[in-house]
Amino acid sequence: MESEQYLAANLRRAVAEDPRTAELGVRITVRGDNAMLSGDVACAERRALIEEVLREAAPDLKILNDVRVTPAGEPEGEEDLR
Template sequence: MTAEQYLSARLRRALAEDPRTTELGVRVTVRGDNVLLSGDVACAERRAELEAVIREVAPELTVLDDVRVVPAGEPEGREELR
């Protein structure tokens, strides 16, 4: 493993273990001095918390946030099962 892969794994673990995020579904990619976050979360607050955790664990990195907010509300309409 490269140093970037180790750092990516450390950051993923921080996101999974931090009580503010407990996030397993966000991808973390480190390239040079940048960390790219990508994936989907349920609200803007969670997205902001992800960035906060990364900045605390690796303040020397620039966070590039490609996380999408996808509300997880009740389904609209009926679902047809066949």
């Protein structure tokens, strides 16, 4: 079995290179049979797609998805610069 660090690096690459996700800001840590995801994404669909890509790349791992949805909308109001 490949090392946990090597597997995590391969999973990060899969998420970064898959056209459905193309995500660089998600952290992936592998511990035993678990892959733990953390970070922020712009929408719930992206969060679900990241998990889908990982399930395809490593079907034997249990995915623990702690990725938060943080919408990146337009700023509200005016910024007061002093």
